[in-house]
Amino acid sequence: MHIKWIRCRVRSVVIFLLFILSLFVYLKFKTFIDVALANFAHRNYLIEHAQFQCHHSNVDSNVSKIFLLIDDFFVSYNAYHDIDGENFIRILGLRYILTAPPIFCAIFQIQDDKLVYVSLIKGHYVFINQNPACLNPKLCTATGFDAYYVKCPLPKQPLNSLAVSVALINSSYIETVTSCQTISTLPKLKVHMRKDIRHANATNFLSVCISPVHNFDNINLLQFFFNHYIHHGVEKFIVYKRSWSDGVNNLLKSLKLRNYVEIVDWPLFPHAKSFDLNDNRLVHYFGQNLAINDCIWRMKYHSDFVLSIDLDEFIVFNDENLTISRMLRNLLTDNVPFSGVMFKNRFANFDLTNISASNPVHLDKKIWHIYGQRSKVLVKPEKVDLFAIHRVWRFKKKQRADGDSIEEPLIMGEREQSAMIHWRSKTSSDFEHLEKNATEMRKIFPYLFRSQKLW
Secondary structure (H helix, E strand, O other): OHHHHHHHHHHHHHHHHHHHHHHHHHHHHHHHHHHHHHHHHHHHHHHHOOOOOOOOEEHHHHEEOOOEEEOOOEEEEEEEEEOOOOOEEEEEEEEEOOOOOOEEEEEEEEEOOEEEEEEEEEEEEEEOOOOOOOOOHHHHOOOOEEEEEEEEEOOOOOOOOEEEEEEEOOHHHHHHHHOHHHHHOOOEEEEEOOOOOOOOOOOEEEEEEEEEEOOEOOHHHHHHHHHHHHHOOOOEEEEEEOOEOHHHHHHHHHHHHOOOEEEEEOOOOOOOOOOOOOHHHHEHHHHHHHHHHHHHHHHOOOEEEEEEEOOOEEEEEOOOOOOHHHHHHHHHHOOOOOOEEEEOEEEEEOOOOOOEOOEOOOOOOOEEEOOOOOOEEEEOHHHEEEEOOOOEEEEOOEEOOOOOEEOOOEEEOOOOOEEEEEEEOOOOOOOOOOEEEOOOHHHHOOOOOOOOOOO
């Protein structure tokens, strides 16, 4: 009787421990399961709307205008042709972090508005990091989508207008992918081709990339932003759109008509009407890191310089006669070798509702900065290989006559002469290691509130 009682107790303890273990496993992988289910719904949605004819497909019905979702793991937004040193296609996208299946690139050539299958080539992932403290993506994020690009080498034969698709395929079943039926069901992206225009003049001297704009309705801030940077010589603004108000839309449309603004749709993933089945919550800040890299590649060879900036960030100089454009032209005139300019960040409490010449804004003792963090970078886009929100991870190397490769330096803006003012309605308590700076901002940057409205 005593032995039976002991066995019963042991059985109860074992069952309880198994229950705890099962609960832990469930909570640990619940997000992964949710994402898999959500992505399964996405995949069905896309494939049902992407029935194509192999070799005889019309370009308009074949080429995705927004993004592709491939299986449960990789979301691709845009594809760019790279001609610097080697010939390949760079497909920018978001990859689910917990898995890394092999990926293959199906290359199509556009001929007479038809897609003709060319070849299937194995590609490989390149991680686009956003955290300087973490170089291994598997150690950075437990679950979620991170920015990547897939590098797809191109065939040796010359190709002009291209489309590309990516497929996550087990290499042991690669022969099944080459069938017409399988390839015809792959959604496709049109490739932004790069002709050899490296010696031609770019369309714009200075452009600005604006991170994905979500649920935005602050027209006053938007007007001040465009006024400020047009004053500094910016000719083109690339705005990534998630959502904004009708008033903001009308303002941007008026600037678009004047050829100042290009709007890039940056939509949410399609998803079931459930929080648990919405994998948009697993994408950091609406895919900001990916959007910035997309913008750099979009403007490559179309703009001499590109500045990545947010709507509440303003580059200012001590010299009221100096603008960003004039600073860059001075560097070029002086033959200074550089790949870009980094501006140090300073936070500021600010309110846009009460600005006038008769009612000056006093920012004394309300300016903070964090050493080496949240800086913003202005770059020559053709020099950049890998970008991040606050830094450049990798520049392209320049070949010298003696065969050695060198990188042109990144210039640091002098703290006493320039700054990137980051406005906040109130300084966040989340910022640590803040050092109070008692500099009088109106004395250092006297022109900041005096630029004339340009529309």
